[in-house]
Every structure is written in structure tokens, then in C-alpha cells.
Amino acid sequence: MADIINLSANDLASMLCSRVCHDLINPVGAIGNGLQALTDPAQVEMRDIAQDLIANASKQALAKLEYARLAYGASSTAGTQFDTRECERVANVFFEIVKPELEWQITPVMIAKNRGKLLMNMLLIAAESVPRGGKVTVALSGEPDKEMISIVSTSDPEQKQKTLIPNGVEELVAGNPEEGVDARGIQPFYTGVLARLVDMDVAIKLDGTTFSIVATPK
Numbered sequence: 706m707a708d709i710i711n712l713s714a715n716d717l718a719s720m721l722c723s724r725v726c727h728d729l730i731n732p733v734g735a736i737g738n739g740l741q742a743l744t745d746p747a748q749v750e751m752r753d754i755a756q757d758l759i760a761n762a763s764k765q766a767l768a769k770l771e772y773a774r775l776a777y778g779a780s781s782t783a784g785t786q787f788d789t790r791e792c793e794r795v796a797n798v799f800f801e802i803v804k805p806e807l808e809w810q811i812t813p814v815m816i817a818k819n820r821g822k823l824l825m826n827m828l829l830i831a832a833e834s835v836p837r838g839g840k841v842t843v844a845l846s847g848e849p850d851k852e853m854i855s856i857v858s859t860s861d862p863e864q865k866q867k868t869l870i871p872n873g874v875e876e877l878v879a880g881n882p883e884e885g886v887d888a889r890g891i892q893p894f895y896t897g898v899l900a901r902l903v904d905m906d907v908a909i910k911l912d913g914t915t916f917s918i919v920a921t922p923k
Contacts, residue, residue, distance in 0.1 A: 708881060709880035709881055710880055710882070710885065710886055710894075712886065717891075717895070717898070721891055721895060723888035723891070724777075724888055724891050725773045727888070728769045728773070729769055729770070732762040732769070733762070735761075735762035736759050736762045736763060736766070738758065739755040739756070739762065740755075740759065742758075743756070764801070764802060767798075768798045768801065769799070771795045771798060771799070772795055772799045772825065772829075774795075775791070775792065775821070776825040776826050776829065777822075777895070785817065785818050787815070787818050787820075787821030787822075788813070788815055789812075789813055789814050789821070789845070790813045792821055793809045796809065796825070796828060797809070800832070803832055804835070804836065804837060805832050805835045805839045805840060805841045805858065806838075806839070806840045806841070807841055807843070809843050810842060810844045810845075811845045812845075814845070814849075816849075817850060817903065819899055819902050820852065820854070820903050820905075823854065823896065823899040823905070823920060824854050824856075824920075826893075826899060827854060827918050827920060828843060829896075830871060830893055830896060830909075830918055831843075831856040831857075831858045833871045834869055834870065834871060834911075834916035834918075835858045835859070835860045835916070836867070837866045837867055838860065839858055839859050839866050839868065840858070840859050841856065841857070841858045842856065842858075842859075843855075844856075851922045852922075853920065853921050853922065854905075854919065854920040855917070855920075856919070857916070857917045858915070858916040858917075859914055859915050860914050861914070862914060867914075868913075868914045868916050869916070870911045870916065871893070873893070874893045875909050877890045878894070878896050878897040878900070878907050878909065879897060879907075880897045880898070880901070882894070904922065904923050905920045905921060905922055907920045908921070
């Protein structure tokens with residue numbers, strides 16, 4: 706078994722910042738283009754389209770920023786725990802801008818902050834497993850501080866949907882990708898970092914049209 710890669714705090718922070726910038730560059734750029742069109746006298750006929758562009762891009766940027774705050778950042782949540790109601794709220798906002806639907810099956814509870822961050826990062830991977838749409842179901846079970854996180858994605862081929870394991874995600878979560886880790890793969894790699902911090906094993910499986918990612922306490 707390959708050794709787990711240990712990134713320095715500086716490299717980890719730099720790559721996560723790059724990931725956030727990558728996620729935001731398109732919607733922020735679209736807002737800029739829309740504002741430019743609104744102020745250009747030669748594009749008066751484009752104003753309605755520009756306003757829609759700004760509204761949609763602003764929604765995307767806000768959803769991605771809120772999600773990054775919980776998934777990557779220290780968050781403004783007080784103390785050392787997350788309220789799963791806040792996780793649910795932010796996840797619902799995010800899933801409004803992606804193709805899959807979200808089914809949240811978690812009863813409101815307080816969970817350790819790093820477990821909450823792990824859940825949110827696992828959810829991102831699950832969303833990417835059904836890039837053309839489908840359903841992502843999230844569940845939490847077990848006693849406090851020993852919860853199992855289970856996320857399942859399903860797709861419908863008749864709707865031209867497909868289910869896949871995102872490229873390289875298994876090795877990245879395990880922390881031992883053969884080609885190392887860069888900003889493109891930092892999100893699943895960080896998922897593995899969080900799992901090891903809370904002493905959990907992450908299992909990833911694809912069975913036909915069903916993808917699952919499950920974190921179980923060791």
C-alpha cells in the first residue's frame with residue numbers, strides 16, 4: 706500500500722484557496738459581463754438578458770461561497786460542533802444550482818465540526834458522481850461522536866443520466882494518488898484528511914446506477 710501523502714499546512718491552504726477561486730471564477734465573471742452590458746448604451750436591447758445573467762450568476766456564487774464556508778473554512782458556527790440544520794440549509798441552496806436532487810434524511814442533531822465538514826465534502830463527491838442529474842440521499846446513524854455517514858447517488862439511464870466514480874477520487878480520498886495531489890484533486894484529498902482526523906474509514910463503491918460513499922468509525 707502506498708504511503709499517505711502529508712501536505713504542509715501552507716500547501717493545503719493554498720490548494721483549497723485555488724479550489725474556491727476555480728469554483729467562483731465563472732459566476733463572478735458572468736456578473737461582471739452582465740454589469741458591463743447594463744452600462745453599455747449600445748446594448749440596451751440586452752438589458753433583460755443581462756439582468757437574468759447577473760441574477761443567476763449571483764445565486765451560483767452565493768451558493769458556492771456558503772458551501773465553501775462550511776466544507777473548507779472555519780465557519781462562523783460557534784464552538785466545536787455543527788448543527789445539521791445549517792448543513793441541510795446550505796446543502797439545499799447548493800443543490801439548487803447543480804443537476805442532482807438532494808434527499809436529506811438526517812434528523813437535526815449537533816455533530817463534531819470535523820465530522821460535519823467531512824459530511825459536506827463527501828456530499829460534493831456524491832454530487833459529482835451523477836453529473837447529468839439523479840438523486841443524492843444523505844443519512845447519519847449511530848450514537849454521538851460515532852456516527853456513520855452514508856451518502857448514496859442514483860441515476861436514471863432512461864433520462865440520459867449516468868452514474869460514475871469521479872476521476873481519481875478513490876486514491877485521492879485514500880491519500881495516496883500515484884501522481885500526487887494538486888489543486889484539481891484537493892477536494893477529495895481533503896475529504897480523506899478529514900476522515901483521518903476523525904478516525905473514520907471511507908468506502909467508495911459503484912454498483913450499476915448506484916454510487917455510494919460511506920464513512921464508518923474505526
